[in-house]
Amino acid sequence: MARTHIHLFSDSTGETLQMVANAALAQFEGADVVRHFWPMVRSRQHLERIMPELEKAPGLILYTLVNEDTRDLLEDRCRQLGLPAVDALGVVTTALENHLGQEAHGRPGRQHRMDDAYFKRVDAIHFTIAHDDGVGSEDWHRADILLTGVSRTSKTPTSIYLANRGYKVANIPLVIESPPPPVLFELSGPLIVGLTTAPDRLVQIRRNRLLSLNEASQTAYAEHERVEEEIRFARRMFADNNWPVIDVTRRSIEETAAAIIKLAGEHGSRTKPQEKPI
Structure with a gap:
């Protein structure tokens, strides 16, 4: 060509x-x-x-x-x-x-004018960065959206993308040995969304991650049986709490975010974010 x-x-x-x-x-x-x-x-x-x-x-x-x-x-x-x-x-x-x-x-x-919407987006980005990977549970009630799921289900990049659209997002990892704090199950304001993926895909992602860190790939973190157990654990939690679930296996970050934004509209979040103009 x-x-x-x-x-x-x-x-x-x-x-x-x-x-x-x-x-x-x-x-x-x-x-x-x-x-x-x-x-x-x-x-x-x-x-x-x-x-x-x-x-x-x-x-x-x-x-x-x-x-x-x-x-x-x-x-x-x-x-x-x-x-x-x-x-x-x-x-x-x-x-x-x-x-x-x-x-x-x-x-x-x-x-790109620096109006109220601009500063609200900046505030959303600051909030999201400060509440990555389960940090700042005392502020989760201030979030528009909370994303939760096992490790390597695109929680952080999806959170940052949503923040650039004006949503305050916190993301919470699900670990079998260390369940999230009780406050997560007491929240009524923010939209809570569970992210999941296919076990085979997650195993490959985790193995690649370990290789990039020069760590041995044969650890429980990347073992198929362990990954399936984590996903079952997460899905039970999603179902028990009636949280909407998005399978990110074949979705790009943009597609996942679009699905979450649609859910946020249906959820009727307390604070309507200022969408980033295109």
């Missing part, structure tokens, strides 16, 4: 544009793509300095430029070079303008 170049132009951090590009490129397995990332493009002078790079590596141009002059200049230069240029948010923005009956503000990086 021939190599192709994609140029990403943004007048802000480019986070949104990169997410769009990642989502689209994920549909093309084995594509040989070289990305050229151009963030914070907010002037004609800046754009002019980049133009020679397009001539050196011509390809598809994706952009999110709200300034009309900068956008028009980029589109004009792309026409001169015979390069396709796509406004990644243009169709959606136009549709919203028509539906809402008002024009978009056209302010670069507006989704």
